[in-house]
Amino acid sequence: MILNVKQGKTLLVDGPSSVNLLFGSVKVLGKDLRVGSKIVVRNGKRLPFEVTKDAEFDLTLGETSSYLEMDGGTIPKSWEDAADGVLALEAPASILTMGGIDSGKTSLCTYLANRMLKNQRKVAIIDGDLGQSDLGPPATVGLARLTEPTVDLFSIQPESTVFVGATTPSKAFHASLNALKTLREKGLEMGTDFLIVNTDGWVNGEDALNHKNQAVALFGPSAIIAIQEGDELKPLLDTLHGLRIFTVEPPKTIRKRSHETRKALRELAYRKYLKGAKIQSYPISWVKIRGAPTEAFDAFSPEQRSIDETSLQATRADYGEPATVTEEERDLLVGLEDEKGEFLGIGIICSIDLERRTIKVYTSVSQQAKVIHTGRIRLDKSGKEITDRYEESFPNP
Numbered sequence: 001m002i003l004n005v006k007q008g009k010t011l012l013v014d015g016p017s018s019v020n021l022l023f024g025s026v027k028v029l030g031k032d033l034r035v036g037s038k039i040v041v042r043n044g045k046r047l048p049f050e051v052t053k054d055a056e057f058d059l060t061l062g063e064t065s066s067y068l069e070m071d072g073g074t075i076p077k078s079w080e081d082a083a084d085g086v087l088a089l090e091a092p093a094s095i096l097t098m099g100g101i102d103s104g105k106t107s108l109c110t111y112l113a114n115r116m117l118k119n120q121r122k123v124a125i126i127d128g129d130l131g132q133s134d135l136g137p138p139a140t141v142g143l144a145r146l147t148e149p150t151v152d153l154f155s156i157q158p159e160s161t162v163f164v165g166a167t168t169p170s171k172a173f174h175a176s177l178n179a180l181k182t183l184r185e186k187g188l189e190m191g192t193d194f195l196i197v198n199t200d201g202w203v204n205g206e207d208a209l210n211h212k213n214q215a216v217a218l219f220g221p222s223a224i225i226a227i228q229e230g231d232e233l234k235p236l237l238d239t240l241h242g243l244r245i246f247t248v249e250p251p252k253t254i255r256k257r258s259h260e261t262r263k264a265l266r267e268l269a270y271r272k273y274l275k276g277a278k279i280q281s282y283p284i285s286w287v288k289i290r291g292a293p294t295e296a297f298d299a300f301s302p303e304q305r306s307i308d309e310t311s312l313q314a315t316r317a318d319y320g321e322p323a324t325v326t327e328e329e330r331d332l333l334v335g336l337e338d339e340k341g342e343f344l345g346i347g348i349i350c351s352i353d354l355e356r357r358t359i360k361v362y363t364s365v366s367q368q369a370k371v372i373h374t375g376r377i378r379l380d381k382s383g384k385e386i387t388d389r390y391e392e393s394f395p396n397p
Contacts, residue, residue: 003057003067010070011049012253015041016062024055029107030075030114031149039151041065044265046255047151048074070253078248079108082225083115085246089222091121091193094184096219098212098236099227101201102257104250106134106153108227109198114149121193125153126183128215129200130176131167131262137273137346138167138266139333139375141179143187154269160186161343163335165291165375167266169200169211172376176200177211181218197221209236216240263385270383273346277364277381280347282372284357291334291374331378331386336363337371344369348379 002022005011013019019039026033027050033039041047043064049057050073059067086095095112099105109125116123124145127135134153135142142158150156162179166172180197187195199215202208213236216224223244226233237245257265329349336344347363359372362381378386 001059003059005051005055007051007054009051010074012068013041013047014066015045016043017041017065018060020058022056022058025053026051026055028151029111031151044257044261074251074253076249082246082248083112086223087119093222094195094219096197096221096224098199100203103227104254105198109196112196113146116194117149123194124187124190124192126197128180129198130164136161138269139165139377141183143183145190163343163373169202177214184219203236212236213239267383270379274364274383277362279350279360279362281358281360288371290371333375333377333379335373336365336369339370
C-alpha cells in the first residue's frame with residue numbers, strides 16, 4: 001500500500017507491519033530515517049512516523065495491524081524540555097525513568113538516547129522492565145551501549161544480561177535490585193556520558209514505593225524523569241528529596257496493551273532467544289544450581305552434589321524408574337551462566353535424572369554452562385508461557 005503524507009503530519013503504525021520510506025523526510029522517536037529505510041513494527045507495538053517534509057511510504061500491514069494519519073507530532077513538549085535539561089547535565093550522568101504500565105517509558109528512553117547520540121554523546125541503556133524487556137529475554141535485566149539512533153531497542157544485542165527469573169519485581173524484589181546494581185557498575189565502566197535506566201511499571205502500593213526508593217538509593221541518579229498523566233506518581237515522588245525531577249506527560253497516542261498482548265510480546269522475545277535451540281545434557285557435578293529451590297534439586301547437597309538416598313527413594317516411589325524430573329521442574333525457565341557468572345542465554349528444563357546425575361535443558365547455548373539459575377516461569381519449547389509458578393499480584397508490565 002502506497003501512502004503519501006504531508007509535512008506536519010504523523011503516520012501512526014501498529015504492528016505487525018513494515019514501513020518503507022520511498023521519499024521525504026521523517027523522524028521516529030528522534031531518529032532521522034533515510035530514504036529506502038525499512039522499519040518493522042512488531043506485534044503489540046506502535047511507532048510514530050513524524051513527517052518533516054512531504055513523504056511517501058510503502059506500507060505492508062498484517063492481519064491485526066492498522067495505521068492512522070494525524071496532525072502534528074507525538075513527542076510531548078515536556079519530553080523535549082526534559083531532554084534539553086538532561087543534555088545540560090555534567091557527564092557522566094545517570095537518568096532514571098519512572099512511570100506506570102504502558103506510560104511510554106521505553107519510547108521515552110529511546111527518544112532520550114537518540115537525542116543524546118545526535119549530540120555526539122556516548123549512551124548506554126539498562127532495561128529493568130522484567131516483564132517487557134527489550135534488551136534481553138523476559139525475566140532478565142539487560143545493558144546495551146548504543147552507537148547509532150534506533151527506533152526499537154528490541155533490535156539491539158545487549159552487552160551484559162542478568163537473569164532474575166521472574167517477570168515482575170514483586171516476586172523478585174531483591175534479585176531485581178541486585179541485577180540493577182550489577183549492571184549499573186558495568187554501565188559506568190563503559191565510559192559513557194549518559195546511562196539511561198528504564199524501570200518497570202510497578203509503582204502502586206507500599207512495596208512498590210519501597211522498591212523504587214531502593215532503586216533510587218542504589219543509583220543515586222543525576223536526574224529522574226517521571227511520566228504521569230495526572231498525579232498517580234505523587235506518593236512516590238513525594239518520598240524523593242533533593243533530586244532533580246522532570247515530570248512529563250505520556251504521549252496522547254500511547255497504545256494501552258492488554259494482558260494478552262503483553263504476554264504475546266514476551267513469547268516473541270522467548271522465541272528470539274531460543275532460536276536454534278536443542279537439548280543439552282549437563283552432569284550435575286559440573287554445574288551449580290541457583291535460584292528457586294525445587295524437590296529434585298534438593299535431592300543433591302549443594303556442596304558435593306551427592307544424592308540424598310531418602311529423597312531419591314521418595315522420587316522413585318512417586319515417579320517410577322528411573323528417577324526423573326518431577327512436575328515442579330518440568331518446563332521451568334532457567335538462565336545459563338559461565339564460570340564467571342556471565343549470562344550465556346536461557347533454556348527450558350526437559351528432564352532431571354537423579355540416578356545418572358544429569359539435567360537436560362532445551363537451549364540455544366552451545367558453550368559449557370557452569371551455573372544453571374532456576375526461574376519462576378514455565379514455557380513450552382515454542383516459547384509459550386504455560387503458567388507462572390507464583391500468582392502475580394499485578395499484571396505483567
